[in-house]
Amino acid sequence: MANRITPRSQDQNQWYLDVIREAQLADYGPVRGTMVIRPYGFAIWERIKESLDEKFKATGHSNAYFPMLIPMSFLEKEKEHVEGFSPELAVVTIGGGKELEEPLVVRPTSETIINHMFAKWIQSYRDLPLLINQWANVVRWELRTKPFLRTLEFLWQEGHTAHATPEEAEEETLRMLDVYATFAHEVAAVPVVQGVKTEREKFAGAVRSYTIEALLADGKALQSGTSHNLGQNFAKAFETQFLNEDNELEHPWQTSWGLSTRFVGAVIMTHGDDKGLRLPPRLAPIQLVVVPIWRNDDQRDLVLTAANEIAEELGAAAGGPGLRVHVDDRQQRPGFKFNEWEMRGVPLRLEVGPRDVASGSVVLARRDTGDKATIERADLAAEASRLLEEIQEGLLAQALAFREANTRPALDRDSFQAALDQGGFVRVHWDGSSEDEASIQAETGATVRCLPFQTDEESGVCFYTGRATQTIALFAKAY
RNA sequence: CGGGGCGUGGCGCAGCCAGGCAGCGCGUGGCGUUUGGGACGCCGAGGUCGGAGGUUCAAAUCCUCUCGCCCCGACCA
Known part of the structure; x- marks a missing residue:
């Protein structure tokens, strides 16, 4: 495929x-x-x-x-x-x-x-x-x-x-x-x-x-x-x-x-990544999808029973509001389901098959890193919650790192253009007028996205007008 | 509004240049074999080729007009 x-x-x-x-x-x-x-x-x-x-x-x-x-x-x-x-x-x-x-x-x-x-x-x-x-x-x-x-x-x-x-x-x-x-x-x-x-x-x-x-x-x-x-x-x-x-x-x-x-x-x-969506757990409509695996009708009954039990346990996890769990019991092959739920960004996938039912364990796979691990049923609720937290933090950290890496300073018009060409935010000292903004937009396609709230005063010189100012502006091309 | 691309089974496309049986992949229905990373086989269903007009023995294909959508710019949450 x-x-x-x-x-x-x-x-x-x-x-x-x-x-x-x-x-x-x-x-x-x-x-x-x-x-x-x-x-x-x-x-x-x-x-x-x-x-x-x-x-x-x-x-x-x-x-x-x-x-x-x-x-x-x-x-x-x-x-x-x-x-x-x-x-x-x-x-x-x-x-x-x-x-x-x-x-x-x-x-x-x-x-x-x-x-x-x-x-x-x-x-x-x-x-x-x-x-x-x-x-x-x-x-x-x-x-x-x-x-x-x-x-x-x-x-x-x-x-x-x-x-x-x-x-x-x-x-x-x-x-x-x-x-x-x-x-x-x-x-x-x-x-x-x-x-x-x-x-x-x-x-x-x-x-x-x-x-x-x-x-x-x-x-x-x-x-x-x-x-x-x-x-x-x-x-x-x-x-x-x-x-x-x-x-x-x-x-x-x-x-x-x-x-x-x-x-x-x-x-x-x-x-998102090349496999599709990645949803942060606190936002995800489904936080954990259970994919039951079976080869015949007997196994199907066995595995689905276990899958539903797991879903019920996690959905009513003690000490919290419970996880948003979905059991995918459709008549599709497991590989098909794995791919589909990855495209749809569900943070955690739980695989349960005959082997797992026999051993009292399950396989947990995380969407963000692709890591898979076998977990004892007894540890599942705690481990799932822990992983969801980790994924939530990880996604934020990645996004923050991306923004930091793509926020560039500029001191004058040339370095402004150079920074802009790389995409992302361009952080500058700013003392321009609305007319200056219009000119910059006409010349470069970029607009002032905002004058960010500042905790410290930063003296500097406006990259466009050359005037001294403490105001910082973030420029970027925008949607 | 300017530029580019495209309209052909549900979806994605080929066929058009050079007119002559409407095809392919995916999906889909049935049956069987399968099932721990997008299964395979067999049988089947499904299309006024965006629309109108014209040329022609014959138009998805050529001509004219027209409608619509997508992408890239200007405008914007």
Whole structure:
């Protein structure tokens, strides 16, 4: 059987598309740029949802749902917002066979309709903070698409909050950015750089945008999640006001923050290898797959009984929530199953055959390194948990090492170009303007991904303007 | 929108240049042998060749028009 996955070294892009097809994560929809998320791909998204949703609720947010159709006039209320989004809007002009009086926008994001409602719900400082999250689909008519990383329609969550003071809003913005960064590192094992967007790169309508930027294996950066301080921009546009403790009318300070199915693409790109997907255990829908091995019906009964017992034990492992285990009892040969589950990135494979049942042991194989070992049944639960932790840490360490190896400094325009040509982040001192950013993008294709949060001050000279500055910027070509 | 590529059983493709029985691999159904790294054999099912028009005795193949998709750029989570 020929290898169905193009090696990464040969063609990174083809590899990515092959993995999505072979791991059955997604398929193309009938409309250009749309994607069907298949059950296994959706299971990964569901893991992302579960993990984030828990964190949102722990930080006081409630889920709600707002309509997908938004009056065009809403978008037009905030000037920067409409300018930013109008080129990529899908607009409904006919409903029930009749031309609509006002065109309806299929939401590209929900700040406008949510503010329309917030204006009704917020009257007093006692109504604040208002902390809402929505799980939804949005549509942006992108010119160039790629499964998960950029599709016309995508799934995401968008948090929308309103606060009585600008300090509270800023605190919320940073809190949620940290939630994203923690999730990326601890669950998805995707290292991200936290930082602030430049004026040129910020969200249309925001005062300030923060981002978590990942570096994908092809050397391009990916904005993997964003958190915006909206100031009073939308509150003013939608006349959202509250009476403060001094009985004065004020506009609330707002935030919005989002993370999308794009993140699934980041996971694929960050951890995959030539055999396919490698999923970090905390994110994996299936953490351990049991492949029973038999030669005849008697053995089949024996081995399947053992396999199911093992699955039950691990699924209810004492002292923890249990592992996510799947028994693959399909009528396929073991080798077929081994390959399939490797393509799909399941972190641990457990083989159990007649020999193992007789000896009271099993074979455990890890996806990340390919190592196989025979384990006593009695030690299985502990060993599986230990290996999963090790794999989780290992994947993060590998990804971090890759990012470090592909983050290069540059002191001037020549070394900037040279660093950029190698792919990855280029770390520079930066004191340029939006116009400078535009020039650099036109000349090199690179953009400022973010101004990373800094713990130490680093004096230096802007690589582009030559002016002294302490600001650091990460440049890269981006998705 | 510019550049490139491609539309032929479910999927991947050959056939087109040079018109003449619609093929191959994978998958798929049945039976048998198999099963610790993508099994093999035998039998079978499955295609208005993207669409429309034209040339011709004859079109997947030549001509015209058209629709769509993929990839690479500009724009973007």
